[in-house]
Amino acid sequence: MAQHSSPAGPRPEVTRWQDAGGVALIFCATFLAYLPALNGGLLWDDDAHVTKSSLQSLQGLWRIWFEPGASQQYYPILHTAFWVEHRLWEEAVLGYHLTNVLLHATAACLLVAIVRRLFNPSQIASAVTIPESKGMTSPRSPAGRYAGAEWLAGFIFALHPVGVESVAWISEQKNTLSAVFYLGAALTYLRFDQDRQWTRYWQGFALFGLALLSKTVTATLPAALLVVFWWQRGRLDWRRDILPLLPWFVLSAIGGLMTAWVEHAFFVAVQISNGAPGPEYSLTLLERGLLAGRALCFYGGKLAWPGQLMFTYPQWNVNATTAWQYFFPLSVAALAVGLLRIARRYRGPLAGFLFFAGTLCPALGFINIYPFIYSYVADHFQYLASIGLIVPFATGLAWAANAMPGGRPRGLARAGIAALVSMLGALTWQQSGMYRDVTTLYRETLARNPTSWMAHGNLGLILAKNPDSLPAALTHFKAAVRLKPRNAELHNYLGSALARIPGRKAEAIAEFETALRLSPDFPYAHVSLGVALLDMPGSMAEALAHLETAVRLKPELADAHHLLGCALAKIPGREAEAIAKFEQALRINPLLSDAHSNLAIALERIPARRSESIPHFAAAAQLSPASATAHFNYGYALAEISGRLPEAITEFESALRIDPRHTEAQFSLGVMLANLPGRNQEALAHFEATLRIKPDHAGARQWIDALRGPRR
DSSP states (O other): OOOOOSSSOOOOOHHHHHHHHHHHHHHHHHHHTGGTTOOOEEEEHHHHHHHGGGSSHHHHHHHHHHHHTTSSOOOOOHHHHHHHHHHHHHTOHHHHHHHHHHHHHHHHHHHHHHHHTTTTTTHTTTTTOOOOOOOOOOOGGGGGGGTTTHHHHHHHHHHOOOGGGHHHGGGHHHHOOOHHHHHHHHHHHHHHHHHHHHHHHHHEEEEEEEHHHHHHGGGHHHHHHHHHHHHHHHOIIIIIGGGHHHHHHHHHHHHHHHHHHHIIIIIIIHHHTTTOOOGOOOOHHHHHHHHHHHHHHHHHHHHHSOOOOSSSSSOOOOEEEEEEHHHHHHHHHHHHHHHHHTTBBBOOOHHHHHHHHHHGGGGGGOOGGGGTTSSSSSGOOOOOOOHHHHHHHHHHHHHHHHHHHHHHHHHHHHHHHHHHHHHHHHHHHHHHHHGHHHHHHHHHHHHHOOOOOOHHHHHHHHHSGGGGHHHHHHHHHHHHHHHHHHHHHHHHHHHHHHHHHOOOOHHHHHHHHHHHHHOOOHHHHHHHHHHHHTTTTOOOHHHHHHHHHHHOOOTTTTHHHHHHHHHHHHSTTOOHHHHHHHHHHHHTTTTTTHHHHHHHHHHHSSGHHHHHHHHHHHHHHOOOTHHHHHHHHHHHHHHHHTOHHHHHHHHHHHHHHHOTOOOHHHHHHHHHHHHHTTHHHHHHHHOOOOOOHOTTTTHHHHHHHHHHHHOO
């Protein structure tokens, strides 16, 4: 009996092991490339994306889904993911960064699977025809010409430094998460296109819905699939290609309209009311065309040569009267015409261009989006779109390497490809170091783009938290105001910094007033001006008016209610109104420590409600464990309750561990100990410490005389 020879090619189990090794290598390489960013702290708007306290409950999860504006953006799948992650590791940033890296590597592996499916023999035979070159060894099958293209595309996508902003920045989990759903939906639909199993169709449809609810830039998927089918078959069939995707287009339109409405209602409109945008949102149609052409050239250039990547790029001045700005759209048009001409024989380059430009379309300037107030371009805008250029480049490179004569030339070609991938990984490692902390990010941004008013303003906010760096913060605030003079927020930041410097309150008030001239309905400027006026003689009525206006403009602003309560508490006869404002602030934000403390103090002054103050003193001490005053206040309140003296002593001791020079805590603890049997020596030590801090403290001197006897 004759034996049949085994077919050529690797055995299936070998291929599976090779695939497993390739997947593991992508994950390991991605992890190593992003290692510098893994312990990076929260950046810019991360604190608004990582689930805030008001949304951490099951009720908060309901609000994420059914209350647009409750979360930073209406992407309920994204914010549900953040909600779950917060349950798992709370504020630990490592968990969020690892999730982003894993999602990014998963997206790269899905891209590998998609490219492999697109370039299998049955798909590629009708998609391209490439003549064999003389003297070159040609693989037996058309698909063999592209062997390894899928892995090359996956590694380039995983390691290209343009992706760093999307992966190292926690907020951009919207990109990595939506990419996994987007590519999963695409892969499932491509399988459906081959076997027409409707179970796959609805699985793909569900994944597409999840992608849209993670980030609506994924709405371009149905159009991208049509581009793929045109590339494969050279034409589109109504029944086979277009009709099944009509429900996907409808879902895309619904998602896009919903996001556009939320973006304008809750972000763009708010920024306009804050006096922030200026001319960025008022471009003519012609100017928007100029912007789109320049943006396409910019993104393509950054993919080809990823140098000088930055968090915020310089804001372009788009002007239809400037002749050189027409170069960009004309270049794009010329490229499109050239690709259209060669598409008669090679459809791949045009298909890649259409995917790239189409996926970028929502961010090209035809519609206003919030980040345009800072810059018209950002690396994270082209996270998905980059696939349109990466895949053709990878397949072309793979074809060139495979077409090389066997032996050393082909080995050198593959070594060159490995060096390219390694270089991309090294650049990503270097770029991700920018994201290790927010101060580094803003300083590096300003080193590369000194005109970034956003980086100046946000770096100023960080520096202003430390009194020693307040002068440096002022420098950055002034630079930001100089670059963006019509931004009410920046004037408010500058005024708040000036208000903390003795003798500069008049300058601070002038900045607050400028902010309100630019944006009369800016609630934060009303709060700042109201607080600044509180201590000015004869300005109480005006201060109250500004604080009341802030509460009216933004009723959900807990700080406004709290500060209005502080103002009312200074006016005889209005204590009840002050208490009501403190209580309202705590209903909005139960974690507002100062509101607990001030409410407790107000309640303590009312004999009938004194017992109600204790839980609020306790809450203030718990929420501000590093505040000596909070522990002292709680201890003082406990000392007046029979049987709670030991707890009071514990709180006074806590206050002194935090601030040994807290005069009243030293004195009060001395009084408590002096009234306990056998603890006079400890009491004396605290009275003496009080005198060292405040030599004219009469009470401490009297207690010392009483315990030791009068001095002679």
